[in-house]
Structure formats: structure tokens, C-alpha cells
Amino acid sequence: MARPTPSLTLALLQARESAMDFFRPHLNRNNVTEQQWRVIRILWQSDNQTLESYQLAERACILRPSLTGVLLRLEQSGLVSRWKPETDQRRLCVTLTPEGNALFDSMKGEMMRQYQRIQQHLGPEKYRTLMSLLDEVQQLDPKE
Template sequence: MTAPRPSLTLTLLQAREAAMGFFRPSLNERGLTEQQWRIIRILRQNGEMEIFQLAQQACILKPSMTGVLSRMERDGVVSRRKSEQDQRRVHVELTTKGQQCYVAMSEDMEDNYQKILAQFGSEKLQQLLELLNELKQIKP
């Protein structure tokens, strides 16, 4: 019997957990979940987006996205509005409080990236990101 192939998906999950170990303490200090931070970061980078696009980019299932956005809207971090052209489409954007949250988190997040770079190396991290971006492009 041959040895099983190393699991790509399990290794990716384990690598994600290792990376998140650097960032989770900062998120916990500010009472943010990983999902909320992904949403804040994506909206800061892209501006207003439709919910389905945001869910896709943040890797959050639509049913979960609804609950996360409801809590974030309640907390004043995001605002939602229906499209004037199509009432079924809902747009989300960061509020001033959401923008301030991003700015407040940025220094901690950069410090955490520097800790990863110190251990992993800039060249290896760049190579990893390039390979992962290539992997994202393959289709089943």
C-alpha cells in the first residue's frame, strides 16, 4: 500500500492557522472577528460593494454574511443601501467609524506582518503569495 499524498487543503488550513496566530490577538483586543476584519479590509481597499461580491472576496457564505453585516451595521461600522436600479441588490460601505477602525488596526497589523517577515523572510513570503494567487486561478 502506498503512503497517502500530503493533503493540500489540510496544509493550507494549518498554514492559515499559523498565520492567524499573529493576527488574532490584535483582533481580540478590539473585539473584532476574523470575518469582520476581512470585510473591513476589503471595503477599505475596494470601496462600496454589492453584498454578493463582498461575500465572494471575503470567503463568507451568504447566510453568514447577512448576520455578520447586521452586527456590523448595528455597531456603526458599515452601512447598507438598496440599489436604485435593482432593489434586490444591496450595497455595503464602511462608515466613518469603520474607516477609523481600519486606521486604528493598521499599525498592529503591520507589526504582525513584520513578525512574520522576520521569521519567514520577505522573498519567501512574496513567492508564497505569488504561488497562492496562481492556485486561486485554477478551475475544477
């Protein structure tokens, strides 16, 4: 019987865990979970720092039911604000607060240093190749 091919999905998960080992200590020192950091970073990176909850869930790779709890804790911490537009109460918008911006600003330097450490371990060419390959995987259409 032929051996099964290595699992791409398992390899991606294991690589993610290895990469997160660089960032977890800084997140823990700031009492921020990985999911909370993804939300803060994505809001910070968005043009007007406001997104609808479904957009945030999609970009942060967090299921909508889980995102509800993440947003509740971030709101209780004063890092995000949630609101419904008067014109459409079905929509839920999320905005990074000044406190959320301040937290991002205070954490981004160390987070960038960790990215640089990963790049140093891999080397610039391998890092660019890795990022390019990951982008290609993200663009794959399973329906084709």
C-alpha cells in the same frame, strides 16, 4: 498499500491558522472577529468603499448566509451601512462608515507589524515565493 499524499487543503488550513495566530490578539483587543475584519478591510481597499453583498461574500470567502449575520453585527456597531439602490431593490450595497474607516485606521499599524513579523520569520524571498504560489493556486481552474 501506498501512503496517501499529504493533503494540500489541510496544509493550507493549518498554515492559515498559524498565520492568524499573529493577528487574533489584536482583533480580540478590538472586539472584531476575523470575518468582520475581512469585511472591513475589503471595503476599505475597494475604490469607493462600497460593494454589493455578493461581491463582498466572494472576496471575503464568506458564504452569503453567514455574511448576512456578519453585516448585521457590523451595522449594529456602526461600522458599515447597508442600503438598496432605488433602481434595483434586489441588490444590497454595503458601505464602510466613517466609524468603520476610523477603526481600520486605528488597527492597520499593528496589523502591518504582524505581517512584517511573518515576513521576518520567513525571510523576504520565501515570503514573496509563498505569496506568488498562493496566487497561482487561486488562479487554478478545476474545470481544465
